[in-house]
Each structure stands twice: as C-alpha cells, then as structure tokens.
Amino acid sequence: MxxxxxxxxxxxxxxxxxxxxxxxxxxxxxxxxxxxKALGLTALSDGRPGDDAAALPCDGGYDLLAGEGFIPAFIEDDPWFAGWCAVMVNLSDIAAMGGRSTAVIDQVWAPSAKAAAPLLQGLCDASAAYGVPLVGGHTNLSAQTLGLAASVFGKAQRLIxxxxxxxxxxxxxxxxxxxxxxxxxxxxxxxxxxxxxxxxxxxxxxxxxxxxxxxxxxxxxxxxxxxxxxxxxxxxxxxxxxxxxxxxxxxxxxxxxxxxxxxxxxxxxxxxxxxxxxxxxxxxxxxxxxxxxxxxxxxxxxxxxxxxxxxxxxxxxxxxxxxxxxxxx
Structure with a gap:
C-alpha cells in the first residue's frame, strides 16, 4: 500500500x-x-427548511430570514467574539442564499448588565463593521449564565x-x-x-x-x-x-x-x-x-x-x- x-x-x-x-x-x-420533526417541518414547508435562510417570495424577489444560537462554552470562552459572530454568521447565511442583509435583532441572557457588556459590545462592533443595523431584540439580565442568539432579515432577487x-x-x-x-x-x-x-x-x-x-x-x-x-x-x-x-x-x-x-x-x-x-x-x-x-x-x-x-x-x-x-x- x-x-x-x-x-x-x-x-x-x-x-x-x-x-x-x-x-x-x-x-x-x-x-x-x-x-x-417535532415542528412538523419538511423540505417542502414554507421557507424550505434545510437552506441557510428561509426564503419567502415577495414582490418578485424574496424576503430572507435566518437565526443563530450559540453554544454556552463558546460564549463563556470569548463573550465579545460570540457577540461579533452573532452578526457575522447571520450575514453569511443571507449571502449564501444570494441575498443582502438589511437588519439584525439579538437575544441576550446574562446575570447582570456588567456580564452582558462584552456580548453587547461585540454585537455593536460587528454591526458597525458590516454596515448592517441592530434594530432591537430581547434582553434578560436575571439569567444564571450568559446566553446569546440573533436573527437577521435580508432580501434577494435570485436565490442560491x-x-x-x-x-x-x-x-x-x-x-x-x-x-x-x-x-x-x-x-x-x-x-x-x-x-x-x-x-x-x-x-x-x-x-x-x-x-x-x-x-x-x-x-x-x-x-x-x-x-x-x-x-x-x-x-x-x-x-x-x-x-x-x-x-x-x-x-x-x-x-x-x-x-x-x-x-x-x-x-x-x-x-x-x-x-x-x-x-x-x-x-x-x-x-x-x-x-x-x-x-x-x-x-x-x-x-x-x-x-x-x-x-x-x-x-x-x-x-x-x-x-x-x-x-x-
């Protein structure tokens, strides 16, 4: 051999x-x-699960929706980078569908405002770098540990x-x-x-x-x-x-x-x-x-x-x- x-x-x-x-x-x-399976979704469901983003026909093109949640160990290891990635990976999912991202919302859980600060700073820094605005979300400052998810909205004319x-x-x-x-x-x-x-x-x-x-x-x-x-x-x-x-x-x-x-x-x-x-x-x-x-x-x-x-x-x-x-x- x-x-x-x-x-x-x-x-x-x-x-x-x-x-x-x-x-x-x-x-x-x-x-x-x-x-x-628990949600009753298949590849033929609205938005076609299995793609990087849900694509919904609109005005001759498509609205695109995607979201990401983050592994607790990843957040704990580097919370600022987790915040940055929450924006970055969502924008990649929209691009992968042939789309352009228009807005991001975040969902943050933390024991305190101080603990949440690096997550939020990472979100802000990536939003500024990529030029896609953060337009709101959900914040809970009574959680026992850090948690993070984010969602993105975009538009496409032709799909990948x-x-x-x-x-x-x-x-x-x-x-x-x-x-x-x-x-x-x-x-x-x-x-x-x-x-x-x-x-x-x-x-x-x-x-x-x-x-x-x-x-x-x-x-x-x-x-x-x-x-x-x-x-x-x-x-x-x-x-x-x-x-x-x-x-x-x-x-x-x-x-x-x-x-x-x-x-x-x-x-x-x-x-x-x-x-x-x-x-x-x-x-x-x-x-x-x-x-x-x-x-x-x-x-x-x-x-x-x-x-x-x-x-x-x-x-x-x-x-x-x-x-x-x-x-x-």
Whole structure:
C-alpha cells in the first residue's frame, strides 16, 4: 500500500473519515432532524427548511430570514467574539442564499448588565463593521449564565439554494484564508480586515446569483467544510466526491482540521463547469481562495478521494443527516 503526496493511503483515509464522522461539530447537526420533526417541518414547508435562510417570495424577489444560537462554552470562552459572530454568521447565511442583509435583532441572557457588556459590545462592533443595523431584540439580565442568539432579515432577487446542486457540477470552495484560529475550530479572517472589504466580500454572492453563475451552495457552518458538503448533498439528493489534493488549508494547518473548521468567510458552491472559471475569478480579485475541490455526482455518498484511494465519509440515504433532502420531504 503506497502513500500519495498528501501522505494518505487507503487505511488512513478510512480512519480520517471515521474520526470526522464522530467529531462533535459534525454530529451536532443531527439534532436538526429531531427538531424539524417535532415542528412538523419538511423540505417542502414554507421557507424550505434545510437552506441557510428561509426564503419567502415577495414582490418578485424574496424576503430572507435566518437565526443563530450559540453554544454556552463558546460564549463563556470569548463573550465579545460570540457577540461579533452573532452578526457575522447571520450575514453569511443571507449571502449564501444570494441575498443582502438589511437588519439584525439579538437575544441576550446574562446575570447582570456588567456580564452582558462584552456580548453587547461585540454585537455593536460587528454591526458597525458590516454596515448592517441592530434594530432591537430581547434582553434578560436575571439569567444564571450568559446566553446569546440573533436573527437577521435580508432580501434577494435570485436565490442560491441547498436544493439545486446537480450531477456534473463542480464543487467550489471559496474561503478567506487570511486569518487565524480564534478558539476551538473557528478560523477568523474578519477581525483584521477593513470594513469595506468585509462588506464587499459578502456582496460577491448576490452578484453571482443575479448573474446566473450559481444556483446552489451553502455557507460553511459549524459542521465545517465536510459537514456542509454533506448537508448540500442530502438537500439536493446527490453525492459529492471530494478530492483531498485540492483542499488548500493555510500553512501549518492539517487537512483533517481544515475539513472540520468553521471559517468566518467560507462557502461551498455547486457550479456548472462552464461557469467555474468566472466564479473563481470573482473571488480571486478580492484575494479569496476559490477552487474546485470535487464534483457533484449521482447517488447519495459523500466520498473522499486521494490518489487512487477513496473512502466514504457519509451516505445520507443510509444514514440521514438533516433528513431534509428532497427525497425525504
């Protein structure tokens, strides 16, 4: 058994797939299925659960609604950054749908105003940086511990969805690599970036949608690149082959960690081959690495490939993930 240029052979490929399958950031998404079942939601419900934001037709376009809640350990570890991320990740969800964010509301729980202060400052700082206003929310200063959630409203003319990846498309990863890990596996490229760059980078996605260069994709979420690829595959009822030789982590970061990392700016896009160069060029002009890392296939398996070797990471037909694919509606 020989190793390829990544130092990965068939055995280590299977082992890596197994470690990623069992990682908490990947498995945390499994809770979505039980929640949507309890609410009686399917992929055919209003707003199409499974997408990064709920899209509601309005005046020839779409109103977009999204929200995020935060893990208590994340808030406790770095409350200011949690406040910042509450804005940042919501804006990414709207951009991932081909939209432009218009307003954010927050929900904060804390034992006191003093304890809440860093959370609120992070919210304010990110709102100012991205130019999207905070317009209210909910505050409780009688809670035993810190808690945080936020919601965002946006608009789109044409959608990028989780349900339209098609066999034959290329899977493009567009990730800003100009950053560092802030905590856990959260890779932040936003805090040192000029405000204008942050705003302009997010505008790439609606422009690509409106130019009909992208129909399908997702924001890379807490499940990392590989968990997000699985969600995209399941929602679109397709398979995805990922070529590990095309994964491009920043210097010093192992491929396995990069596959599960949550980048501050990162999107997986399903793109017709004839549009791939144009899409990658748009990101490259803004200093963002964008490259084809795999291909959309028939079937239901998300598969790693490395040289002549391959390993199935997850087969969503055998083991549903979000359980919100078109075939599960």
């Amino acid at each position: 020989t190793e390829n240029i990544l130092g990965i052979n068939a055995l280590t490929l299977e082992e890596m797939a197994g470690r990623l399958r069992s990682h908490p950031s990947i498995r945390s998404k499994l809770g979505i299925a039980s929640a949507t 969805t989780s349900f339209d990846a098609a066999p034959g498309d290329l899977l493009i990863a567009a990730i800003d690599r100009r950053g560092n890990y802030r905590n856990f596996d959260n890779f932040c490229a936003a805090l040192d970036a000029p405000d204008g760059r942050l705003r302009g980078d997010l505008m790439l996605l609606p422009a690509l949608a409106e130019d009909a260069l992208i129909l399908a994709g997702k924001d890379i979420s807490q499940g990392g690149l590989i968990g997000t690829a699985l969600m995209l595959a399941e929602c679109s009822s397709v398979g995805i082959d990922i070529n590990l030789s095309e994964i491009n982590p920043p210097n010093g970061i192992e491929v396995e960690r990069w596959l599960r990392s949550f980048p501050s700016f990162g999107f997986l896009l399903s793109v017709a081959p004839e549009n791939a160069q144009a899409v990658c060029t748009r990101f490259a002009t803004r200093g963002i690495d964008a490259r084809a890392i795999g291909r959309i296939t028939d079937g239901s398996a998300v598969t790693f490939r490395s040289g002549a070797d391959s390993a199935v990471f997850w087969d969503h037909a055998q083991t549903p993930y979000l359980d919100l694919g078109a075939n599960h509606a």
